[in-house]
Amino acid sequence: MASTNSERRPFVKMHGLGNDFVVFDARQAPLALSDATVRALADRHTGIGCDQLIILRASDDADVAMEIRNADGSTVAACGNATRCVARLVMGERGAEQAVIETAAGLLRAHGSGAGVAVDMGPPGLDWQDIPLAEAGDTRRLDFTRGALGDPGAVSMGNPHLVFFQDDAVAVQAFETLAPQIERDPLFPERINVSLARVDAPDALALTVWERGAGFTRACGTAACAALVAAHRRGLTGPKARVGLPGGMLMVTWDVAGDSVILAGPADLSFFGAVDLAAYEIEAAA
Ligand SMILES: N[C@H](CCC[C@H](N)C(=O)O)C(=O)O
Numbered sequence: 001m002a003s004t005n006s007e008r009r010p011f012v013k014m015h016g017l018g019n020d021f022v023v024f025d026a027r028q029a030p031l032a033l034s035d036a037t038v039r040a041l042a043d044r045h046t047g048i049g050c051d052q053l054i055i056l057r058a059s060d061d062a063d064v065a066m067e068i069r070n071a072d073g074s075t076v077a078a079c080g081n082a083t084r085c086v087a088r089l090v091m092g093e094r095g096a097e098q099a100v101i102e103t104a105a106g107l108l109r110a111h112g113s114g115a116g117v118a119v120d121m122g123p124p125g126l127d128w129q130d131i132p133l134a135e136a137g138d139t140r141r142l143d144f145t146r147g148a149l150g151d152p153g154a155v156s157m158g159n160p161h162l163v164f165f166q167d168d169a170v171a172v173q174a175f176e177t178l179a180p181q182i183e184r185d186p187l188f189p190e191r192i193n194v195s196l197a198r199v200d201a202p203d204a205l206a207l208t209v210w211e212r213g214a215g216f217t218r219a220c221g222t223a224a225c226a227a228l229v230a231a232h233r234r235g236l237t238g239p240k241a242r243v244g245l246p247g248g249m250l251m252v253t254w255d256v257a258g259d260s261v262i263l264a265g266p267a268d269l270s271f272f273g274a275v276d277l278a279a280y281e282i283e284a285a286a
Pocket residue numbers: 019051052070076078079080081082159160193211212213214219220221222223
């Protein structure tokens with residue numbers, strides 16, 4: 001149905017190993033989207049379809065600032081794969097090999113690398129208040145069991161992550177059902193991203209991720225970072241590992257001394273599009 005005041009707003013569709021993003025550029029033309037409108041645009045049947053929706057804005061301190069919205073409309077502070085995609089966009093605009101991206105989790109530095117784009121995601125949060133948890137706990141090995149899953153690590157990468165280290169068939173099967181419930185467990189006042197990790201070698205992990213506000217995704221950059229940090233804290237890996245996800249491989253390095261976690265991997269452009277936002281403006285619930 002054509003809308004009365006149609007405004008075809010350009011966007012770029014990008015992805016990191018299939019973790020996909022609709023990116024709007026609000027550096028010249030302001031843009032504010034309600035949670036309901038983000039949900040409508042992110043819907044893979046009736047909208048454009050994406051795991052996260054990104055809005056770029058001008059920044060006084062960085063090349064660009066990015067607002068990050070999950071497919072459920074929620075606003076989050078960190079998204080590793082989207083940060084790498086935005087860095088690729090900005091480096092391309094300027095013909096540069098480096099970029100600084102402002103996020104709610106801080107200023108993140110990125111550079112082009114053979115494998116695509118590497119970004120310093122900053123220091124991991126390791127205290128229970130950093131995650132946050134609703135009560136004190138040992139984030140290295142949390143006293144938390146739901147069905148066949150238990151004994152996870154908890155790490156913040158600017159967003160909350162819970163990582164289970166189990167690779168038996170029972171745990172793998174249970175994960176599908178339990179992850180959506182664990183996301184909303186009262187122990188996690190801001191909800192949480194939930195991962196199931198398999199340790200294949202001291203420098204190799206395999207990960208399945210249920211993302212807060214987006215569900216099962218083909219890849220999750222901050223989950224890959226959180227899994228490496230949680231694994232290294234328990235002596236399961238060294239401080240660097242390749243992380244296999246359904247969509248492909250990410251490289252994560254925890255510079256423990258420098259207190260930063262580097263995430264590297266592909267950052268790809270899918271297509272340019274335009275959308276009549278008026279058709280998606282959904283009146284905020286009365
Ligand atoms: N769902 C996440 C945000 C997106 C993270 C992910 N797409 C990444 O690449 O890090 C959260 O609610 O914290």
